[in-house]
Amino acid sequence: MPELPEMEHYRSQLSQLLCGQKIIGVTVNREATINEPVDEFKSGLIDRSILFVERKGKHLLFHLDDGRRLHLHLMLGGWLAYGEQGPKKDSHFQVILAFDNGSSLYFGGLRLGYLHRITAKAAIEQLKELGPDPFDPRLTLEAFKKRLTSKKGKLKTTLTDQRFLAGIGNCYSDEICFDAKIHPALSSNELDDEQLERLYGSMRKVLMEAKEAGGYMEHPLTPDDKLTGGYNERCRVYDRKDEPCDDCGTEIKLETLTGRKMFFCPHCQPQS
Ligand SMILES: [Zn+2]
Known part of the structure; x- marks a missing residue:
């Protein structure tokens, strides 16, 4: 999607x-x-x-x-x-x-x-039910921390909840968690300050890079459009089950979390 x-x-x-x-x-x-x-x-x-x-x-x-x-x-x-x-x-x-x-x-x-x-x-x-845009200037690091730590449930579930933040789905929640080196099935309200800071930075970095690279859609918008889909090959965990992690070589794992696919590196993103 x-x-x-x-x-x-x-x-x-x-x-x-x-x-x-x-x-x-x-x-x-x-x-x-x-x-x-x-x-x-x-x-x-x-x-x-x-x-x-x-x-x-x-x-x-x-x-x-x-x-x-x-x-x-x-x-x-x-x-x-x-x-x-x-x-x-x-x-x-x-x-x-x-x-x-x-x-x-x-x-x-x-x-x-x-x-x-x-x-x-x-x-x-x-x-009206949509949460803030990840780039909303009012969503400061402090506001993000407060929002995230007040949520129970797993991190991936929280990030993809459109009432929590609007715009993040299955692919980018995995990419953001990988970039922040945090396991997507950790509980949102148990993350420490350092993890929250990394997550906030990774959220903006990954989404911005993906936007500038044209996202992952397959179909170009116009015949001259060479940019659309440019992010497809830059995904580091999403849809890369069993491929080696770019950072450590460990095989990327796929698990399901409440019916959603969850790709992660078990070495870079330890569960504890
Ligand atoms: Zn790794």
Whole structure:
């Protein structure tokens, strides 16, 4: 599932491509992806312009010039493409928005994901449970420590809880714990000051590096996009079961923690 770096990478690219563009065509191939009858969705979007694109955690909000928002959550398997032609047949995409500059935005893989046209008030309501962004300036080291130590439960579970922090999922929680050399199944409220400090630094470092490297999505956004997916080969533990740890050579282990996969180095990240 795309996480903060992937969605932020989409946001920055889409901001440049879409701001000021007018929607002139809407194709809906899967009604369950949207939140209203197809005709209403289409007529609500035709002739609307996109003012800007905002990210909240793993969600994107396209701000429309009538005050409404298009709320996108890619969930598991969702991806985007943009250009004069889609990278696959049009029927492959759940929704396509055509713009007056001749290009279209293609929404793919939205089985669980969705694209909803909602009011500004509904957007606030729907996203009010989200915790702070990891880069929120109010999330100082002290605030982070206080938040984390007040949580019971395992570190990985806490980091991926969207009400605790918005934007971290399965991949980056493992990468952050590895960078901080902390076992992801330790209890959040038992970490000492030094570990908390390392974790805070690693959280920002890993997410920033991943964002700058284009995240781990497989599909490029445009035909010229060479950056998307650049972080894929830089993951140090995620999806690297049995491969040697970059730092010590020990085999990376995979375990499950309350149904989630958890990759870690048993040597660099001791459990006690
Ligand atoms: Zn190691």
